[in-house]
Structure formats: structure tokens, C-alpha cells
Amino acid sequence: MTKPSAPPWTPEDSASLYGICGWGAGYFDLNDRGDVTVKVQFPAGEAAVSLMEIVSGIQERGHALPVLLSVENLLDAQIVQLNEAFRSAIARAGYRGSYRGVFPVKVNQQCQVIEEITHFGARYRHGLEAGSKAELILALAALGDGGLLICNGYKDREFIDLGLWAQKLGYSCFFVIESPAELPILLERSRALGIRPLIGARVKVSARVGGLWTETSGDRSSFGLSTAQLVALVDTLKEEGMLDCLQLLHCHLGSQIPHIEDIRGGVREACRFYADLVLEGAPMGYLDLGGGLAVDYMGSRTNHVHSRDYTREDYSNAIVEVAGEILDMQDVPHPHLVTESGRATVAYSSMLLFDILDAMRFEPIDLPSQLPPAVPEQVRRLHELHSRPDGGNLSRDYSEALRCRDTVRDLFRGGQISLRMRSLSENLFLAAARSILARLEEREDVPEDLAQLKASLADIYYGNFSVFQSLPDTCAIGQVFPVMPLHRHTERPDREAIISDLTCDCDGKLDRFIGAHGERPSLPVHPLRDGEDYLMGVFLMGAYQETLGDLHNLFGDTHVVSVRINEDGGFDVMKEISGDSIGDVLSYVEYSPDSLFEDFRNKAEAAVRRGRITVPERQAMLEEFSSNLKGYTYFER
């Protein structure tokens, strides 16, 4: 439906339409052929690789879409930039402590991700944060020399023993006391094993932060000590002669904090706690400010919940400056600064790549040039509304069209009109709605009652993936991830669509997107072409999605492929992890694939006995059944 006068479409037009330069943070772009590229900086210059080429490489290696692609260079770059941002902030401010980053394991526990983080983080002694026994065990296995190991969460005797032994092995393992009940167990176990622990205290700061996670801080937060409990902790440690073990103050302000001033406020309060613990006689040395460094999913650099109004450099400068200032005022030596950035570290490096299987359009299928002789009044009105010339009151026209359509539906239900008449009415309604939309698009201001019209007429593109498995935060907390086609950006995307997944669930869809000017209810897409794949990517989804995903409709884990981009613009496949097979997901819900097969074989054999099928037919069926059990849970072509 491109107007003949429309100028040719360029990748630059797509870049601004999809906002890729904003949310892409320099990692994603479009090339001249109109493909989305991943960009990596090397000393000799930049390498940009088309995601379409990576997809072909993955398919040639036998993995069908959907695939979770991880680009390890991006994880590497994020770790470097975080550490370097603090290093420069510290140098600039003349701050006298160092920066010690740790990665909170809960944000992405996947083995290959943790391995990459400890590998790339080694040069900065980047550490790990564990919130449970399972996380501590994997952290102990993964962490190299020198990185901090911070233990948060509720700690039982086994958890504490493991951490104490780790310390004896040479790890700097901090037990962060989250609740008063933990201290007696820690003191008892350290006495029993003869190991003096490194203790941290987690406090609740009262400074409020904006964003979706406001509840993680503040008086009613379920984590951390109140001020009175902190004082009691200090007193107990003094009585036990163990105040020298208290060396870290922990304070997690929240996640995805959009506003830099909130971070400054939280750090200011945390520093006041820190300084007074030093004055109480604790040696201290580490100030851990938790997570919170936001990812700009919108690319808008605003204090919107899915954005942030600061850069990584603003963040590190704010923390270093505020800490230096408050502690200097009280003449307290500068501590090492710890942050537990999870989201910002891993979000960029993972993306979900999937194909579109089909599209449903909301437009008339067949419009007669002339109305048949006897039509109900409402059908005649719909016809007039559709062929009305420009102008008119669009809100009034649209509500009349709705009324006519609904009356015809009532007449149909009452048996007064036929199936074909109802079909004519539905077609005319869609034609009328589309012509109202076309007239609306020529206007500057959209009346409020027509704001949803475009989205309500948007196509539905069926994507080969499950929101519940791959993007659970979309439903859980209304997270908006950047989504866009991976190719054809030399063509104008002249359709609008929402994306529905393979689950038969009305929440299994993406219907909030990022555009050049904030959120939009539908996504510009290209029309599908027969016999040609149409590929999409969901970006910035490396944080929190993997282990929160569930098996809704028994769609399992997707394949995971990790690649490294090379300086010459090629790429190496570093790791391939096959997704769940149908047999795998059935066994998660306690079926045994072997006995399912046996049951089916018995049924087939009984059918042979009754003469319903032949033995060769039985064999063909059994082969099909067993190859299905081994197959991918997603749509296979």
C-alpha cells in the first residue's frame, strides 16, 4: 500500500523508526543491505556482523529457530566498561579506595554465562554474589583468584559451613547478615570450625527510589536490618569480641533505578551508616551498594521505568563523588566500593531470534462493488461509512460503525439474517474502520476514543516462540523489550502488527513496543512473502529471563548458541546447547518417555491384531512417535 510518491526506504529510516540507535547502545545497528548487525570494537577498528548471517550459520549447524543467541563480546565489553567507568571516576575524584564489581548470580545462572563472566572479569578480579546454597556452590566452582564472593539471602548451617570452608580455601567470602536470626548460627559455626568469618551487614535505607522495584528498599523491605537491629548486631559482635569481623556494609537500593538523583540519595544514606559503623569501632573496608544500574530498554534516556536518565559514567561518578564527599566530612577512610550490577552486565549479550509462521489480517476479504438488493439498514450504513469522502467526524463515524456491526451480530444471533449477510457486514465494518484510520492518519491530533484504533486493526504475526518460556517478565511485570525484524530494512515496513506466540494463552503475546518516541501498541513490519522466512529478534533480554521461564503449554528451553565475533568480521560458534526435546519436557511433568512409547506400541500392536493397520504401518507410526519424542518443542519446518 505504499503511495507511489513515497521516497525509497533506507536503513536509516528503519533505524529511527525502531529506535535502534537509542536502545542498541552502540552494539546494534543496520547495514546497507538492510540487516540488523552486531557491532564490536577492536583495537584496529569496528567489526559489524549481520544477524542474518549468524542465523544462517546456526541453521547450517543443525539448530532450528527459535534460538537464544549470546554474543560473548558484548558481555566482555559490558564488564570492561563497568570496571573502567569506576576506574576513571575514582581517578578523577581522587578517591582512595578501589572498585570491586561482583555479578549477582540470580540474574543469569546459565553455566556458559557465569563461565564467560568469570573469564572476562578475571582481569578486574570481578566477583560473584550468591543468594542461595545452589548459587554458592556454582560460584565456588566458577570464581577464580581474588574475586569477592558475597553471600546474601537466608543462610542455614550448611550454607554457612560451605562459606566458611571457602574462606579457609582462600576466597574472600562475605556473609551478609540480612536478619538478626542469622548471627547466632554464624557465630556458633565459626566457633565450631575455628574460622573467623568476614561479616557484612545489610541495612534498609529509607531513601525511596523510583521504578518498578521500589519495594526492595525502604522500611517494609523484606531484606536487611532496621537501624535498631544494626545497633544490636554491633553490640553482640562487641560482646563476642568479634567486631573486627564486621568489614562490609551492604545496601541494595532496588533494580532498574531510572533516576540518578535517587541513586545519589541512597548512596548518601548508606555512607552515613558506613561512617558511623567505623566510629563504632568496626574495621569495615567495603561499601556494597548492590544492584540498580538500569538498562535503557526504551533508548530514550529519560526517567521512564524502562529507561534511565543517566549513563554508566554518570552512575559511577555519582557513587564515587557522593561516597568521597560524605566520608571526608567525617574523616573516615575511603572504603572499596562494591556494586552488584546484574541487569546492566548481561542484558545486552542475549537475544531471542525467531521466525514468523503466519499472519492474520483484519481487513475485508471480499467487498462487492454493489450491495445486494435487500440488505438491513445497518449494512447499508456501513457501506456508506466505508465509501464516505474525506473529512467528517471520525469519532462519530467509528462509533456508528461499531453500533451497526454489533446490531447485525444481534440480528444474526436472533436468526433474522444469514451467515452470508453477517459476513458482508463484517467485511464492510473492517473496510469502514480502515478508511476511518486512513483519514485519521492525515490528522495532527488523534481523538482519545480513537487512540487504540490503529492497534485494534493491527495484524497478528505468529512468532515461533513462547513468551512464558523466553520472555517471562513481559507478562510478570510488563517489561518492554526492543523487538524488530532482522532484515528487509531497505523496504518500507508498511504493515502494523502485534506478535502472538505459540501458546494458546491470551497473555502469550507482545503488544507493547519501543518506537522513536516512546512506547507504541503495535510494531511496523513487512508483509510476509511466500516461501521466504521473516525473522525477528527480541533484544536486551539477557537478564532475569532464563530461569524465570516456565513450561506453559510444554514449550521447553530454546537452543542456546554462543558466538564470538572476530576482528575480520567473521564469527566463531563457541558453545551450542540443544533445547529441550518433547521427551525432556514430558519428563519434567513426571511422564516417562519410555513408557509413553511402550503404551503407544501396545496400542499399535492391538490395532494390528484387529486388522486395522498392517505391520509396516505400525512400524512407520512408531518411528514417527519416537522421532517426535526426540524433536524440538517448537514449530519445525
Ligand SMILES: *Cc1c(COP(=O)(O)O)cnc(C)c1O
Ligand atoms: C537482584 C539483586 C541484584 C541485581 O540487581 P540489578 O539491578 O540487576 O543490577 C544485586 N544485589 C542484590 C542483593 C539483588 O537482590
